[in-house]
Amino acid sequence: MADKPAKPRVDREPKKQFNVYLPASLIRRIKHKALDDEIVLSVWVQRALEEYLDRHGEARG
């Protein structure tokens, strides 16, 4: 698999659990895509969220 270069600042940080509620169908799509991509689910979600922030900008504060 071709790993996207991760932000070193984030990868050095200790990991914490982040529980959210999502539609069951979306959870299923995410898990299937992570399996297709052969990427650990936490890493897949981390990349998706980083990509969103990269596209839409960071919080103001």
Next chain:
Amino acid sequence: MTGSRTDDCIVRPLRFTDDIPVMRGFLELLGMAPRVEAQGGGWVDMVSGAGMLALHEAASSSTSGRPGQTNLSFEGVDLDALAARLTDAGWSDATIWDEAYGRVLSVTDPSGVPIWVDGYSDDDYGYRVHVPDRDRRWSVMPVRSTANVEEYARFLGRFGLPDAGGDAPTLGGHVGLVRVESGPETVRLGFATEEPLDDVATRLRAAGHDPTVAGRQLTVVDPDGQPVVVNARP
């Protein structure tokens, strides 16, 4: 909340290997049959009459598993109940999270080693599912050696593994067995069988292995170079 079921967890040691097909063929000589395998390779789990065993490609391990390394692990029905039982008994770091293939529970064992329990999932996406014939004569019986046998047995009791008797602390039953021994901290693959050991030895030799039988125990080196013990069971 404390779960009371005794069949929540199935014994399923995890072996990291650099040659899944060869290890799979070896385990088939010891009464195991594949149940689920990743379509892209890299993972297969196999069933015995009691208990299971999972093979994971070492090169793709996210936990840096080394070829020949065996981890004690389980499959579980109700991870929330198990986490509650562990927490009640003082193993308070039991944590559950989602992986792409299902939910996982992790807890640190009395020796400081993480133990993973994979939850059951009804979503087989990405996996090939077999309907294996279980050889009821065989049981998976990994051997966990530890400096504190009594504490480890108490820990395994929280997984719903009762004392199954035997000449060393052995826990489990129809869900597989775990033998706990004193000594250096290791996990080895092992089995118990009602099949005559001489028959097992003959089958192994025909496949090119070099087993030795001494009394009620057969020993053979597996393709990963690790010793495997098969105990005769009356």
